[in-house]
Structure formats: C-alpha cells, structure tokens
Amino acid sequence: MTADVKIQIEREIDIIAARQAGRQLAGKLGFSSTDQTLIATAISEVARNILIYAHHGEIVVGAIEDGPRTGIQVIANDEGPGIENVELALRDGYSTKNSLGLGLPGARRLMDDFALASEVGRGTRVTMKKWRR
Numbered sequence: 001m002t003a004d005v006k007i008q009i010e011r012e013i014d015i016i017a018a019r020q021a022g023r024q025l026a027g028k029l030g031f032s033s034t035d036q037t038l039i040a041t042a043i044s045e046v047a048r049n050i051l052i053y054a055h056h057g058e059i060v061v062g063a064i065e066d067g068p069r070t071g072i073q074v075i076a077n078d079e080g081p082g083i084e085n086v087e088l089a090l091r092d093g094y095s096t097k098n099s100l101g102l103g104l105p106g107a108r109r110l111m112d113d114f115a116l117a118s119e120v121g122r123g124t125r126v127t128m129k130k131w132r133r
C-alpha cells in the first residue's frame with residue numbers, strides 16, 4: 001500500500017503542493033486523468049478554505065480499499081474558527097467572505113463521499129473519498 005501523504009497548509013504555494021500530491025497519488029492508483037483533475041480541484045478548494053478561514057492546517061491524502069474497490073481519501077484538517085452552520089456552509093453561494101461560496105458544495109459534487117465536521121472555536125475537518133471506476 002502507498003503511504004499517506006501529509007501537506008501542511010500555511011501559504012498559497014502549499015495549495016499547489018497539496019493539489020499535486022493528490023493528483024500524483026490518484027495517478028498511481030489508476031484514476032483516469034479526468035478524475036485526477038477532479039480530485040485535485042476538490043483538494044484545492046478545501047486547502048484554500050484552510051488558508052483563508054483557519055490560516056493553517058493540513059491535508060492528508062491516502063489510498064483506501066473496500067473489498068475489490070480502490071479509492072483515494074482526502075482529509076482537510078484545521079484548528080481554526082470552525083463553522084457555525086455546517087448545513088448552510090454546504091449550500092451553493094453561501095459565503096461569509098463575499099466570495100463565490102461554491103468551494104464546499106463543489107468539492108462535494110466532485111467526490112463520491114463527503115463529510116464535514118466542524119465545531120466553533122475548535123476547528124474543521126473535511127473527509128472526502130473517491131472510488132476508481
């Protein structure tokens with residue numbers, strides 16, 4: 001099995017590194033180049049949220065298996081301010097920064113599995129999975 005890759009997010013260039021790590025692992029796991037791009041895009045969005053809202057945190061990408069299925073898991077973790085209303089944050093167009101508000105709902109659509117756990121004052125964790133088809 002391939003080892004998990006952890007990328008600290010604290011500067012703009014770290015988003016690119018996380019994106020590349022995701023794409024590279026997805027390629028190694030046999031995802032199509034289209035899916036590699038979709039995964040990289042989802043990673044960009046959650047990494048950017050870490051940078052903007054929490055200022056620092058980490059992205060962990062790793063291979064997962066479920067019986068015969070192979071997939072990729074992406075965890076975005078921070079100890080930032082957290083999200084007051086998770087349901088609202090997942091709606092298209094909702095943004096507390098007057099930006100597009102498509103990051104979380106977009107990432108959710110790009111991946112097969114998406115879970116957002118957040119606690120105000122504690123931090124935010126996004127766990128996403130995509131299975132190879």
Ligand SMILES: Nc1ncnc2c1ncn2[C@@H]1O[C@H](COP(=O)(O)OP(=O)(O)O)[C@@H](O)[C@H]1O
Pocket residue numbers: 045049050053054078080081082083089090094095096097098099100101102103104105124
């Ligand atoms: N890691 C995070 N920590 C705190 N708040 C977050 C985080 N990620 C997202 N949010 C909140 O969820 C909202 C929606 O996020 P998103 O869909 O990416 O849209 P946008 O970043 O364009 O505002 C953000 O405006 C912000 O309030």
Ligand SMILES: [Mg+2]
Pocket residue numbers: 045048049102103104
């Ligand atoms: Mg965003």
